[in-house]
Amino acid sequence: MPVRVRVAPSPTGDPHVGTAYQALVNLAFARSRGGVFVLRIEDTDRARSSRESEAAILDALRWLGLDWDEGPYRQSERLELYRSEVDRLLADGSAYRCFCTRERLDEMRRENRAQQRFPGYDRRCRDLPVAESERRAAAGEPHTIRLAMPTEGECVMRDLLRGEIRREWELIDDQVILKADGYPTYHLACVVDDHAMGISHVIRGEEWINSLPKHLRLFEALGYEPPVFCHLPLLRNNDANRSKLSKRRNPTSITWFRDAGFLPGALLNFLGLMVSSRAEGEEKFSLDQLVDGFRLEDISLGGPVFDLDKLRWLNARYLREDYDADGLADLVRDWSMGQERLAAIAALAQPRLETLGDWGRLTSFLFVDAPTVDREKLAVKGLEETQIAETFQFMLWTLEREQEFTADVVQGHFRHLSEVLGLSLRDLTRPFYVAMSGEAASLPLFQSMEILGPDLVRARIRHAIEALGGISGKRMKKLQKRFEALAG
RNA sequence: GUCCCCAUCGUCUAGCCAGGUCAGGACUCCAGCCUUUCAAGCUGGCAACACGGGUUCGAAUCCCGUUGGGGACACCA
Numbered sequence: 044m045p046v047r048v049r050v051a052p053s054p055t056g057d058p059h060v061g062t063a064y065q066a067l068v069n070l071a072f073a074r075s076r077g078g079v080f081v082l083r084i085e086d087t088d089r090a091r092s093s094r095e096s097e098a099a100i101l102d103a104l105r106w107l108g109l110d111w112d113e114g115p116y117r118q119s120e121r122l123e124l125y126r127s128e129v130d131r132l133l134a135d136g137s138a139y140r141c142f143c144t145r146e147r148l149d150e151m152r153r154e155n156r157a158q159q160r161f162p163g164y165d166r167r168c169r170d171l172p173v174a175e176s177e178r179r180a181a182a183g184e185p186h187t188i189r190l191a192m193p194t195e196g197e198c199v200m201r202d203l204l205r206g207e208i209r210r211e212w213e214l215i216d217d218q219v220i221l222k223a224d225g226y227p228t229y230h231l232a233c234v235v236d237d238h239a240m241g242i243s244h245v246i247r248g249e250e251w252i253n254s255l256p257k258h259l260r261l262f263e264a265l266g267y268e269p270p271v272f273c274h275l276p277l278l279r280n281n282d283a284n285r286s287k288l289s290k291r292r293n294p295t296s297i298t299w300f301r302d303a304g305f306l307p308g309a310l311l312n313f314l315g316l317m318v319s320s321r322a323e324g325e326e327k328f329s330l331d332q333l334v335d336g337f338r339l340e341d342i343s344l345g346g347p348v349f350d351l352d353k354l355r356w357l358n359a360r361y362l363r364e365d366y367d368a369d370g371l372a373d374l375v376r377d378w379s380m381g382q383e384r385l386a387a388i389a390a391l392a393q394p395r396l397e398t399l400g401d402w403g404r405l406t407s408f409l410f411v412d413a414p415t416v417d418r419e420k421l422a423v424k425g426l427e428e429t430q431i432a433e434t435f436q437f438m439l440w441t442l443e444r445e446q447e448f449t450a451d452v453v454q455g456h457f458r459h460l461s462e463v464l465g466l467s468l469r470d471l472t473r474p475f476y477v478a479m480s481g482e483a484a485s486l487p488l489f490q491s492m493e494i495l496g497p498d499l500v501r502a503r504i505r506h507a508i509e510a511l512g513g514i515s516g517k518r519m520k521k522l523q524k525r526f527e528a529l530a531g
Numbered sequence: 532g533u534c535c536c537c538a539u540c541g542u543c544u545a546g547c548c549a550g551g552u553c554a555g556g557a558c559u560c561c562a563g564c565c566u567u568u569c570a571a572g573c574u575g576g577c578a579a580c581a582c583g584g585g586u587u588c589g590a591a592u593c594c595c596g597u598u599g600g601g602g603a604c605a606c607c608a
Contacts, residue, residue, distance in 0.1 A: 051608090052608090053607080053608045055607080055608075085608065087607090087608080088607055088608065090607090091607070091608085141606090145606075148605085148606085152605085156532080158532095160532085160533085161532095161533065161534090161604080162532090162533085162604060163604075187606050202536095205536070205537090208535070208536080209535095210534070210535070211534085214533075214534060214535095214604090215534095215604095216604075216605095218605095219605080219606050221606085222606040223606055224606075226606085228605090228606070228607085228608085229607075229608050230608095233608090248602095249535095249536065249537090249601085249602065249603095250602055250603070250608090251602095251603090251608095252535060252536065252602075252603080253534075253535060253536090253602070253603040253604070254603080255535095274536085276536090276537075276601090277601075277602075279600095279601080281542080284600080284601090285600060285601070286600095286601075286602095287601075287602075313543095316543065316544085316557090317543070317544090320543075320544050320545070320556090320557090321544095321545085321556085324556075324557095326543090326556085326557055326558090343543095343544070343545095344536080344537055344538085345537060345538065345539095345543095345544095345600095345601095346536095346537075346600085346601065346602090347542090347543060347544090348542060348543075350542050350543060350558070350559090352542080352558060352559060353542075353543065353557080353558045353559080354558095355558095356557090356558055356559085357558090359570095359571090363571075
C-alpha cells in the first residue's frame with residue numbers, strides 16, 4: 044500500500060511551531076517511504092478561520108522548506124461530500140438529529156460537572172422517532188447531527204508507538220459530527236477526508252488519542268478501512284509545569300522565529316532532533332539527512348521541552364558554518380536591511396538625527412530580537428505595576444486579534460484603550476516605548492511597531508509583562524472577562 | 532472529578548523491545564588551554580535510571596503498585 048500522509052492545520056491564528064513539527068514528521072516519513080505528503084486546511088470553524096491565517100501558514104511551511112506534494116485542500120470547499128456521508132449515517136441509524144438547544148446543553152454540562160458525573164450528552168434525542176425527527180427537520184428546526192456511539196463493550200485501538208489502548212465505549216460521548224450551520228466538526232471532516240484522500244498513516248498530536256474511538260467508530264460506520272494511527276508527544280513549555288507549548292510562555296509563531304533571526308534550516312533541524320536522535324555524533328543535519336534512515340518507531344514518547352538555548356546553539360552553527368562573510372552580509376540585509384524597511388526607519392530617524400553617528404543608538408532596537416528591559420523604566424507615576432501589566436495584557440489581546448498591523452490601526456487601538464481605561468494616551472503609551480525599545484524615549488511608537496511586525500511586538504509585550512512580575516492565572520481569568528466587556 | 536498517555540543528568544536524548552559494560556552523546560553551567568578583548572575552537576569537570584514491591588544468579592531494561600507530569604472530556608481544532 045502506498046504511503047500517504049497529511050498535515051492538517053487549522054487556520055485560526057499564527058502559524059504554530061507545533062504545526063511545523065507535525066509537518067516535519069509527516070514529510071520525513073513520506074519521503075523515507077517514497078510516499079506522498081498532503082496539505083489539508085481544516086477550516087470548518089467559520090467563526091475563527093481566516094484566509095490571512097491560512098496564507099500565513101502556507102508561507103511559513105514554504106519558508107521552512109516543508110513542501111507538500113498535494114494540496115492544499117480546503118475542507119470548506121468539500122461540504123457536499125461531508126453532507127452526503129452524513130446522510131448515509133443518518134439513513135442506517137449510525138447517527139441521529141439532535142434538536143437540543145445550546146442553553147440546554149450548557150445547563151446539562153454544568154449539572155453533570157457539579158455532581159462530578161460524566162459530562163457528556165445525555166442522549167435525549169437519540170431515541171426520537173424517525174418520523175418526528177424528519178418532520179422537525181423538514182419544518183426547519185435547527186439541529187445538529189450526532190454520532191450514536193456503542194453503549195457497551197470496549198474499544199480496542201492500536202497506536203503505532205504505544206501499541207494497544209483500550210477504552211470503555213460507554214465513556215465516549217455522542218459527538219456532534221455536523222453543526223447546525225451545516226459544517227462538519229473536526230471528527231467527521233477528518234475521517235471522511237483521510238479516507239477520500241487515501242491517507243495510509245495518520246500522524247498527529249497526542250491530544251487526539253482520546254478522540255480515536257469516535258474516529259474508529261466513524262470509519263466503521265462509513266465502511267472505510269481505517270489507516271494506521273501514530274500519536275506524537277506534544278511539545279512542552281520550558282516552565283515548571285511543562286504544559287503543552289503555548290504562546291503565553293514561549294514564542295510559538297513560526298514567523299517570530301523568522302523575525303527574531305533564526306534560520307529555517309536550524310529550526311527544522313532543531314525540531315528534527317526531537318524525533319530522530321543519533322546515539323552519538325552529529326546533531327546538525329539537513330532535511331535530507333533526517334529523511335535518510337528515518338524511523339517513526341524511534342520517536343520517544345516523553346513530551347519534549349522546547350529548549351530555546353539549544354536552538355540558539357544550532358542556529359549559531361548554521362550561521363558560522365554555512366556562510367562566508369559575503370553570504371552572511373546578504374543574509375543580514377535580507378533579514379532586516381531591505382531598502383524598503385531601511386527607508387521606513389530612516390523616515391522616523393531623520394528628524395532626530397544630528398549626525399549619521401546617531402543612527403545606531405536611535406534605531407538599534409529595530410535590529411535585535413529583543414531589547415533589554417528593566418523594571419524601573421516601565422514605571423509610570425500614579426500607576427501601579429499591576430495596572431501597567433494589565434494595560435500590556437489588554438493591548439496584547441487586542442493585537443492578537445488584529446489582522447491588519449499598520450501604524451494607523453495600532454494607533455486606533457491605543458486611542459480606544461486609553462478612552463475605555465480613562466488613561467491619557469501619554470500615560471498609556473509610555474511603558475510601551477520601554478517595552479519596544481528598552482528606552483523611555485525613542486522613535487514614534489506606532490510606526491516602530493509596524494516596522495517590528497506583529498510577532499516581535501507581541502513577544503516584547505509579553506516580556507514586559509514578565510519583567511513586571513507576570514500575571515497569575517486567576518487574575519488572568521478576571522482580566523479576560525473585563526477585556527471581553529471592554530472590547531464588546 | 533472521570534478516562535487516556537507518559538516517566539534516564541536542569542534540558543534534548545542513546546541504552547529498554549531480544550535483562551549482564553565505570554549508564555554514552557549534545558545543550559546549559561564551571562575550570563583550563565588558545566588568543567590583543569570577546570566569541571568560536573580544543574581539553575577537562577558537575578550532573579540522571581521518580582519511588583516501592585516482585586520475576587531473575589543478575590533489572591534502567593520484564594511485571595505490578597505508588598507518586599509525579601501531561602492530555603482529553605465543545606455545534607474548537
